[in-house]
Amino acid sequence: xxxxxxxxxxxxxxxxxxxxxxxxxxxxxxxxxxxxxxxxxxxxxxxxxxxxxxxxxxxxxxxxxxxxxxxxxxxxxxxxxxxxxxxxxxxxxxxxxxxxxxxxxxxxxxxx
Amino acid sequence: xxxxxxxxxxxxxxxxxxxxxxxxxxxxxxxxxxxxxxxxxxxxxxxxxxxxxxxxxxxxxxxxxxxxxxxxxxxxxxxxxxxxxxxxxxxxxxxxxxxxxxxxxxxxxxxxxxxx
Numbered sequence: 001x002x003x004x005x006x007x008x009x010x011x012x013x014x015x016x017x018x019x020x021x022x023x024x025x026x027x028x029x030x031x032x033x034x035x036x037x038x039x040x041x042x043x044x045x046x047x048x049x050x051x052x053x054x055x056x057x058x059x060x061x062x063x064x065x066x067x068x069x070x071x072x073x074x075x076x077x078x079x080x081x082x083x084x085x086x087x088x089x090x091x092x093x094x095x096x097x098x099x100x101x102x103x104x105x106x107x108x109x110x111x112x
Numbered sequence: 113x114x115x116x117x118x119x120x121x122x123x124x125x126x127x128x129x130x131x132x133x134x135x136x137x138x139x140x141x142x143x144x145x146x147x148x149x150x151x152x153x154x155x156x157x158x159x160x161x162x163x164x165x166x167x168x169x170x171x172x173x174x175x176x177x178x179x180x181x182x183x184x185x186x187x188x189x190x191x192x193x194x195x196x197x198x199x200x201x202x203x204x205x206x207x208x209x210x211x212x213x214x215x216x217x218x219x220x221x222x223x224x225x226x227x228x
Contacts, residue, residue, distance in 0.1 A: 034216055043116075043202050043219030044155075089155065091217075098143040098162060098208040100217055104154035 002026055002094045006103025013110050019077040021106045023090035026071070031093040033073045034100070035064065038087045047088070048075070080110045115139045118203050118220035126228055127193060133223045135186040135203030141218070144186040146178060147202040149222070155202070161186060162208055193227045200224050 005024045013019045023033075034049035050057045050064040050073065057064045063076040077084055087107050091100040116137045125131050135144065146158040160168035161180040175197075177189040186203055204217040 036217075036219075041221075041224075043118075043204075043221050044217075045219065046216045049216060098206055099145075099160060099168075100206075102155045102157075 002092070002101050004090055004092045004101050004103040006090050006106060008106060009104070010107040011109070013080045013108065015080065015082060015110055015112050017080050017110075019075075019080045019084065019108055019110070021075045021088055021090070021108070022072060023074070023092075023103050024070075024072045025092045025094070031095060033064065033066065033093075034091050035062075035075050036089040036091060036102075038089065038105075044087075044089055077108075080108075082110045082112050084108060085110050116203060116205055116218050116220035118201075118223050120223060121221065122224045122226075124226045124228060125190065125193065127195070129193075130189070130191040132190065133188040133201055133203075133225075135188075135220055137184055137203075137205040137218070137220075139205060139218060140207070141205035142183045142208050143206045144180060144183070145204045145206075145217070146186065146188055147204065148199050149202055150199040159188075190225075193225075195227050198225055198227045 007022050035047045036044035037047040038044040048059050048062050048064055050066050055066050061078045066073045087105045089105045090103040094101050119134045142163050144161045148156040148158055157170050158172045159178045164180050175192050179187040200222045202222045203220045206217045
């Protein structure tokens with residue numbers, strides 16, 4: 001069964017710092033790599049996504065970096081804010097045209 | 113609201129009760145999913161429906177019974193649950209693409225289920 005390995009499991013960052021979350025996928029199929037953000041009591045919401053034809057995508061303070069040779073993709077949150085405190089999930093389409101495989105999540109805490 | 117509505121938001125049920133969770137989407141999506149999210153655990157895929165047909169059942173106990181009458185509605189029927197079934201149950205929808213796979217899920221806010 002396809003998997004996405006996400007690390008770290010939890011992360012504590014000071015306000016203004018950089019938060020980095022990494023994910024690794026398993027096989028050679030690469031399609032679509034979205035990241036989801038989940039606040040307590042809410043469902044996950046799409047944050048940012050990347051296709052493998054680009055190595056980086058930036059939206060505001062959020063950047064996805066994609067390393068095809070290493071089969072890894074990362075989420076960088078610049079100038080982290082307490083409001084960014086949430087659980088972040090990476091996901092991978094893995095060749096499916098409708099289903100996503102999710103990582104286990106990273107609990108980010110940004111201290112003021 | 114995200115476009116995926118789940119009801120009820122909270123549910124407390126006894127182990128002998130029968131209840132149903134409802135999910136409705138008005139996004140024109142044709143794939144729908146049930147996920148279980150327990151405290152401090154990852155998202156667990158339960159069921160997948162693609163054009164109203166169940167395409168995946170991830171070894172879910174028979175006390176959970178899904179129903180998808182059309183592409184906009186998804187139910188999860190619950191009976192004789194156990195306390196360990198207490199969790200946040202999330203519904204999601206997505207578009208099945210003919211080519212490529214740039215496909216974001218839209219999640220509902222979930223139903224917080226407590227089994228007593």
